[in-house]
Structure formats: structure tokens, C-alpha cells
Amino acid sequence: MKVLIPLALFVALLLWYAIHGREWLKTKPWAQGFFELVEPVEIVLFKKSETILFARLLSGLGVVLTMLQQFDGVDLTPILPFIPDAYKLYVTVAINSLPMLISGLGYIVERLRNRTTKPIELVSVPDKVVAESPKLTEAVAMADATKTEAVAAVAQAKAA
Secondary structure, three states, X not given: OOOXXXXXXXXXXXXXXXXXXXXXXXXOHHHHHHHHHHHHXXXXXXXXXXXXXXXXXXXXXXXXXXXXXXXXXXXXXXXHHHOOHHHHHHHHHHHHHHXXXXXXXXXXXXXXXXXXXXXXHHHOOOXXXXXXXXXXXHHHHHHHHHHHHHHHXXXXXXXX
């Protein structure tokens, strides 16, 4: 239990940073020195993407829960008396699978973030509406082309 409280506080701090904190701190002039120090670490750990930070937090949480289960750090037996006998096996399997599920969710979120490249405003427009409007078709094509050029420019700069 002594490990869980600092771990929960650390996870809460990372969640706040990923969801609100990073964006809020970027607007504060006094925090600019912090970002000069932290930016190289952010690039290495989560490519400065709050979504990837959250995904890796999920994955890490799954690993920590797995380790705690191995050391009997998580005891969920007090809830088992409330479960009907017919479902106890399923609940036990679900409880034991939870860390793997959390890690899997983190992996899925990170893959989706790396695959998604357009702004949500472009993605959320129905394909039929885009196909019927030449202006929207051009805007989507331009966004794709701009993204491709930007990614190529970054790759070329990294190679140099």
C-alpha cells in the first residue's frame, strides 16, 4: 500500500500534464525554461505528443499492475463474496487479465495516434460530403499533400 499512494500521485500528475498541464504551462512565460530542459526528454519519451504520453502511461500502468499482482500487492478477494458462484471464475479471470487489457489499450492508442495525421475537423466530415464538394475535396487533398511534404522535410533534416 505504501507503494500505491506515490504511484497514484505520480500517475495523476502525468494525467494532468497530458490532458491540461502541458498546454497550460506552454502559455506561461515563467515555464519556458522548464520546457527548454524538458523538451529533449519529451521528444525521446513520447515525441511531444500528449496522446502518446497517455498511451504509454496506460501501458506502464498495466506493467506495474502485473508486477503488483505477482507480489500479491493487489488483493481483490474482498469483492468476491458479492459475486454469484456461477460468475466467480469469469470475474477472477477478468481481474487477472485487467493489467494486460490496460497495456493493450495503451498500445492501441499509440498506434492510432501514429496512424492519424489529419486534423479532426477534416476527418469528421462524411466522405459523401467531401466527394460532392470540390472545395472540400481540394482542402483534404491539400492537407494530405502538406502533411506528406512536412514529414518528408523532417525526415530529410534528420538524415542530414
